[in-house]
Amino acid sequence: STLLHTRDPPLYYQRTPPTHTMKCLIIGTGDMAHALTNQFKKTPKDEMMHSISIASPTREYKPDTTFHNTGVAFVPLDEGMKSADVIILCIPGRAMESFLDEHVDNLKHALLIDVNNDPEAHEAEAFEKHELKWVKAFNDTGAIDVLTRKSKSRPKTRMSAYDPYALTETKNFAETALGFDVQALSHDIRKASEQGSIGKEWKHSAYIAFGVYLFFFIIVICTYFIRWPWPIDKHSFPVSLHNKVMSSTALTLFALSLIPGTWVRLFKAIKNNDTMYRLGPNTLWALSIRKHVGLMGLYFLFLHAVMSLIDFGPHHYYWIFYDGPDAKGMNLYGELSMMFAVISFSLFIITGIASLPSVGDAMNKAQFDFVYGPIVWLALITGQIHCVIIFFKAIRGTRELYGGIPHSATLGMIMPWVAIGLKVIQMIACRILPFIYEKTGKADELQTTQHKGSQHFGSMNISRHSTKSLAVSDESNLFTNEAA
Numbered sequence: 016s017t018l019l020h021t022r023d024p025p026l027y028y029q030r031t032p033p034t035h036t037m038k039c040l041i042i043g044t045g046d047m048a049h050a051l052t053n054q055f056k057k058t059p060k061d062e063m064m065h066s067i068s069i070a071s072p073t074r075e076y077k078p079d080t081t082f083h084n085t086g087v088a089f090v091p092l093d094e095g096m097k098s099a100d101v102i103i104l105c106i107p108g109r110a111m112e113s114f115l116d117e118h119v120d121n122l123k124h125a126l127l128i129d130v131n132n133d134p135e136a137h138e139a140e141a142f143e144k145h146e147l148k149w150v151k152a153f154n155d156t157g158a159i160d161v162l163t164r165k166s167k168s169r170p171k172t173r174m175s176a177y178d179p180y181a182l183t184e185t186k187n188f189a190e191t192a193l194g195f196d197v198q199a200l201s202h203d204i205r206k207a208s209e210q211g212s213i214g215k216e217w218k219h220s221a222y223i224a225f226g227v228y229l230f231f232f233i234i235v236i237c238t239y240f241i242r243w244p245w246p247i248d249k250h251s252f253p254v255s256l257h258n259k260v261m262s263s264t265a266l267t268l269f270a271l272s273l274i275p276g277t278w279v280r281l282f283k284a285i286k287n288n289d290t291m292y293r294l295g296p297n298t299l300w301a302l303s304i305r306k307h308v309g310l311m312g313l314y315f316l317f318l319h320a321v322m323s324l325i326d327f328g329p330h331h332y333y334w335i336f337y338d339g340p341d342a343k344g345m346n347l348y349g350e351l352s353m354m355f356a357v358i359s360f361s362l363f364i365i366t367g368i369a370s371l372p373s374v375g376d377a378m379n380k381a382q383f384d385f386v387y388g389p390i391v392w393l394a395l396i397t398g399q400i401h402c403v404i405i406f407f408k409a410i411r412g413t414r415e416l417y418g419g420i421p422h423s424a425t426l427g428m429i430m431p432w433v434a435i436g437l438k439v440i441q442m443i444a445c446r447i448l449p450f451i452y453e454k455t456g457k458a459d460e461l462q463t464t465q466h467k468g469s470q471h472f473g474s475m476n477i478s479r480h481s482t483k484s485l486a487v488s489d490e491s492n493l494f495t496n497e498a499a
Contacts, residue, residue, distance in 0.1 A: 036063060036065065036066050037064060037065050037066070037100050038062055038066050038067075038068070038098055038099050038100050038101070039055075039065065039066065039067045039068075039099060039100070039101040039102075039103065039176040039186065039188070039192065040067075040068055040069070040070060040090070040095040040096060040098075040101070040102045040103070040125075041067065041068070041069045041070070041087075041102075041103045041105055042069075042070050042071075042072060042092070042095075042096075042102060042103065042104055042105060042106060043071070043072070043073065043104070043105030043106045044069065044071050045103075045105055046158035046162075046299060047105045047130050047153065047158045048069060048082075048103075048105040048107075049082070049085070049158065049162065049456070050156075050158040050161035050162050051103060051105070051130075051193065052067065052069060052085040052087045052098075053066050053084075053085050053161070053162060054161055054170070054193045054194060054195075055085075055087070055192060055193055056086065056482070057086070057194070058192065058193055058194030059194075060191055061193055062427075064293065065188075065191070065192040067192075068087060068088050068089070068090045068095055069082045069088070069097075070087055070089065070090050070091065070092040070095040070096070070301050070499070071089070071094075072092060072106060072114060073497065075263060076089060076091045077089070078094070079222075082234050087261075089396070092118075093118075093121060095127070096118060096121035097121055099125050100125060100126065101125060101126050101128065101184075101185075101188055102122065102125045102127050102128065103128045103130060103153075104127060104128065104129050104130065104131070105130055105131075106131065106286075107131060108131040108132070111131065111141055112141040115141055115142065115144075115145060115147065116145075119145045119147070122147055123145070123146070123147060125148075125156070126148050126149075126181055126184055126185060127142065127149040128149070128150050128152045128153070128185055129142075129146055129149055129150070129151055129152070129154075129156050130152060130153040131154060132154050140381075148178055148180075148181045149176065149178075150174055150175070150176040150178075150181050150182055150185040151175050151176065151191065152175075152185055152470065153172055153174070153189075153247055154269070155172055155173055156170060156171075156195075157174045158299065161378060162296055167192075167396060168196075169196035169197065170194070170195055171195070171197075171198070171426040172189070172195050172196070172197055173197070173198045173200060173466050174186065174189065174197055174199055174200070175199070175200045177201070177458075178202075180341050182199050183199070185199075186199045186472070187243075198474070203479070215276035216303055216304045217305050217307055219300075219304050219305045219307075220307035220308045220311050221311065223268075223271070223304075223308055224264070224308070224311035224312075224314075224315070227267050227268060227271075227371065228260060228264045228315070231260045231263045231264050231267075231423050231426070231427065232257070232260050234421075234423045234426060235256055235257075235259055235260050235418065235423050236443050237420050238420050238423065239256055239423065247316075248400055254322050254325055254326050255326050257322065258319060258322040259327060259423045259424065260423065261316075261318045261319035261322060262319045262424070262427065263423045263424060263426060263427025264312075264315045264427075265313075265316035265318075265319055266312075266316035266395075266398055266399070266402065266427050266428070266431055267312075267324065267397055267427055267430045267431070268309070268311050268312030268315060269312040269316075269363070269394070269398070270395065270431040270434040271305075271308050271310060271312075271430060271434075272306070272308040272309035272312060273305070273309075273362035273391065273395065273434045273438070274301075274362055274430075274433065274434050274437060275301035275302045275305050276305060277434065277438050277441050278298065278437065278441075279298060279302065279442050280445065281437065281440060281441040281444055284445045284448050284449070284450065285444065287299055287449065287452045292465070296312070307308060307495055308372055309366070309367075309370070310367065310370060312363075313363055313364075313366075313367045316360065316363055319362055326393065348404055348408045351404055352400075352401050352404040352405055352408075353401075355397045355398070355400040355401040355404070356397075356401040357392075358394075358397045359394050359395075359398035359401060360398075361389055362391070362393055362394035362397070363394045363398075364389075365386065365390055365394075366386055366387065366390060366391045366394065369383075369387070369417065375465065376382045392435075392438065395435065396435065397429055398431070399428060399431045399432070400437065402428050403426055403428070405424060406424060406425060406428065410422045410425060
């Protein structure tokens with residue numbers, strides 16, 4: 016298709032410098048919208064030359080409403096788009112094309128900034144189909160990083176476009192009104208450079224996985240090589256003992272991947288879905304890497320399964336699954352334990368397959384909630400039962416043999432119990448608290464708050480005496496993979 020930079024520059028970009036207040040509209044009320052409005056608020060600038068407002072494509076507009084603690088005013092969606100010079104689209108990538116098709120007449124005059132991190136397979140086509148001026152920006156800047164930034168230096172970001180005029184205008188706006196340090200690139204050059212990075216989510220999850228692995232590695236070394244004389248008959252480290260590290264690491268990582276979503280749903284229930292409630296930066300970080308941590312757990316589970324097959328037999332596991340070294344088959348406890356292990360393994364494989372983009376994108380919400388609700392929790396519970404049987408059959412009461420150090424399998428069951436216990440509390444809270452709030456009349460009280468004072472943004476002086484504050488995004492997709 017014909018690239019935008021081959022066309023004559025629009026009249027809007029020929030105004031240098033602009034002679035009126037540059038009006039910016041943010042569409043969406045998620046965490047990135049929160050971060051950008053907060054950055055606009057704290058950046059020193061000529062406020063007579065820049066103003067900002069916010070609109071939601073899914074929430075009904077209510078007059079005299081501001082965006083939680085930023086003081087930025089909500090405006091009707093159509094009215095805001097018609098009057099805006101710059102529109103920042105903080106909406107999910109999967110909804111972008113349909114949004115552009117529906118509102119194209121109100122968008123053609125403005126410079127559009129797309130901030131989503133969804134795959135870009137059809138991104139350019141969606142904008143160029145309607146000959147819209149657009150820039151890819153802020154998608155390499157995490158909302159958490161912007162909201163929690165304490166350094167006085169400017170946050171760094173990269174932005175790209177096919178249209179050099181749009182790129183220059185966006186760069187000037189981001190540096191002047193939002194206080195960013197911008198590196199502007201051609202869109203093709205930027206996409207090529209991003210292929211060389213694995214992403215901070217994978218890096219952080221790898222650090223966590225290695226930390227968990229190292230913890231259990233040290234426990235096994237202490238319990239088997241320090242306490243007991245080396246070498247230990249029939250217990251070599253590469254497979255036999257290393258397998259214990261793999262099993263505990265896998266189960267712990269699976270539990271860690273489930274705790275953030277459960278914690279958030281519990282607090283949503285406590286707050287009665289209060290729109291004022293904002294998730295903390297640590298919670299947002301945990302939510303952003305939970306899928307990656309779960310896949311790391313799947314890797315260690317696969318290693319555990321393979322090592323168990325290599326090492327399995329009465330010569331090594333007579334003290335757990337067999338009645339003696341010469342037994343011809345497993346006993347009842349052994350078969351029960353392995354049955355739950357096989358069920359758990361198969362269910363975790365299903366969740367891993369569902370995490371593939373080609374599979375996940377084809378699933379509807381009901382299917383997604385089923386896989387990452389009942390299926391994943393059943394996988395964790397059956398895996399825990401597998402370990403519990405081993406604990407009661409062979410590990411309980413043996414702590415003194417290891418110098419008082421808990422067995423690695425015992426420590427590996429701690430985080431799953433925490434996750435399961437938290438899930439039980441969350442399920443009870445989600446069913447009981449709404450009923451309590453309704454009976455006590457607190458449901459409505461948790462939906463609004465009163466602001467006092469006045470704050471000036473751009474050319475608008477907004478009264479705070481009876482405004483309502485909206486915080487958590489209806490467009491946010493943070494809670495969809497935890498079934499109640």
